[in-house]
Amino acid sequence: MTAYPPILLVEDNPVDVDLTLRAFKRRKLANEVLVARDGEEALAWIPRWEAGEALPTVILLDLNMPRVDGLSVLRVLKTHPRLRSVPVVILTTSKEDRDVSTAYDLGANSYIVKPVEFDKFMEVAQQIELYWCVFNEMPRV
Known part of the structure; x- marks a missing residue:
């Protein structure tokens, strides 16, 4: 176990999971990246967090x-x-106004449309890492 809180990636597309993991690996991300391959797997983490397992520094959803x-x-x-205080960044292909509005209404902390090109995706991964894993201060639980 690392000294850094993990990141939870909730993504069903194996290509996008691989792309995200490669982008973070290339950035030499210190945080472990946990993967839930759908929403049901993501919700299955809740009892573990309730039992005291380290909360993620950010959830990419x-x-x-x-x-x-x-x-x-x-x-x-x-x-x-x-x-509720764990930051949730929506990382999706949807540009629908309805999805953006609903996500923010439900408490999303950020909404990012996934770039298709690997280089652009690397930039997104770098910004996620810098902001959510380095600069952002989380409350102590």
């Missing part, structure tokens, strides 16, 4: 997933007493 969609996951996270 896709919207369009099978079983439980990202907005439903966001709704649960942002109404949970212990988890």
